[in-house]
Amino acid sequence: MTVTYRIIAVLFLTPLIALTSTLYAATMTQNDRQDVAKVTLGKYLFNDNRLSKTGNRSCALCHAPDLGWTNRFAKVPDINNNPTTLNTPSLLNSALLTAFMQRQPNLTTLTDTIKLPLFSLHPPEMGMTDALLLKRLQQANTLYQPLFKASFGDSTISTARVINALSRYVMTIVDTDTAYHAFIKGDKTALNSQQQQGLILFNSQRLGCSQCHAGPLLNQPPATNNHYYNTGLYGIKNNLEEYGYPTHETGLRQFTQQKMDDGKFRIPSLINVNNTGPWGHDGSFNQLEAVLDSYAAGGRIITVGPNKGDGRKHLSKDSRLQGFRLTPAEKQALLAFFASLSTRDMSKDPAHQSPFCQIIPLKTKQDPPNCITAFPLQQ
DSSP states (O other): OOHHHHHHHHHHHHHHHHHHHHHHHHHSOHHHHHHHHHHHHHHHHHTOGGGSTTSSOOHHHHSBGGGTTBOSOSSOBOTTSOBOSSOOOOOTTGGGOSOOSSSOTTOOSHHHHHHHHHHOOSSOSSOOOHHHHHHHHHHTHHHHHHHHHHHHSSOOOOHHHHHHHHHHHHTTOOOOOOHHHHHHTTOTTSSOHHHHHHHHHHHSTTTOGGGTSBTTTTOBOTTOOOOEEBOOSOOEEOTTSOEEOOTTOOBTHHHHOOGGGTTBEEOOOOTTGGGSOSBSTTSOBSSHHHHHHHHHTTSOEEOSSTTOEEGGGOTTBOTTOOOOOOOHHHHHHHHHHHHTTOOOOGGGSGGGSOSBOOSSOOTTSOOOTTOBOOOOOOO
C-alpha cells in the first residue's frame, strides 16, 4: 500500500471507527451501562480508606495490584497494628474460585467472602459497621451519589449495594494469560527448554506436584472437590506425644472442630506465584526455594523457636507428600517453570489504578494525575 492509499484509508476509517463506537454506546442496554458503572464504583470503594474504621487502609492496601494483588507482609497487621495469623492470599482470579478463604469452608460466594474482612472484629481487619460505612459514604455524597445512581438507577447508598459493587470489581481481577497457558494451548515456543523441563518435573510421578496443583489455576486435585490439605509445615509435639500446628492457627480444624482437620488449608493457585511472596498460609516462607525444600523433605523440620518440631510426623499430613530428591539443576528448572506462570502487571492498567492520592506519599510510588484527596486517618 502506498503512502497516499494509507492516508486515504486512515481518513476513511477514522470517522467510521468513531461512528461504530457511538452506535455501540447507543445500543448498550441499561443493564450493560449499569454493570460498567458498578465496576467503576467498586474500584472507588476498593481503593477508599473510608472503608476502614481508623482510615488507615483500603482493600487495596492488602490486595495491591502492583504486588500480585496481595502484599509483602508475612501476616497483615489489623487496624490496631496487631499481627493476624494468616498471610493474605492474592485476589487474582478469585472470581474463578469455589473456595475463597484459606480455612473457612462456609464462605462459598464472593459477596459473603467480601463481608468478612470488611466487618470482621476478631481480628478487626477493616473494623467497619453498617452504620459507620453508610455514614462515611453519605458524607462523601458529591463523590458517591453520582456513582451509585449510575450503577443502580438511583443514588441510594446501602451496604448491599456496596458489597455488590465490590464484588463486580473483584470479578474483573482475572488473568490466566501466561506463557504456561499459551504452551498448553499449542504454542510450543512459549516456554524455553528449562521451563519445559520444569513442567515435566512438575507433572512427574516422582514429584507429584500436579496431584494437588491441577486445573486452569493449578489449585485443584483431579477428581475431587476437596480444597483443604495438611502439607506438613508444622509438627509441634505436645505432652501426649502428638504432633500439631500452632494452637493460635489450626486451619480448617478451627471451623470443623475435628482433630483430623488440624493444619489443613486451602490449596493456593500457582498462577503468578513468583509475585505473591512471602508464601505459605502464614507467610513463613521467604523464598520459593524453601517451599520446594519443604516438599522435597516430605514436610518441614523446624529446629529452633516456639514452633520447633517435625511436620513430617503430623498424622493429618497428606499421604501423597512422601518427599523426593532434587538436583540443583532440577530445582532451577522448577523455578523457571514457576516464572512461566506470571501474569501481566495489572497496576499499569487504568482500570485498576486508584483514583485516590496516597494517604502517606511514598517516594517509590506516584499518585495518579488529578487524584482525589485520601480520606484522613481517624483518631
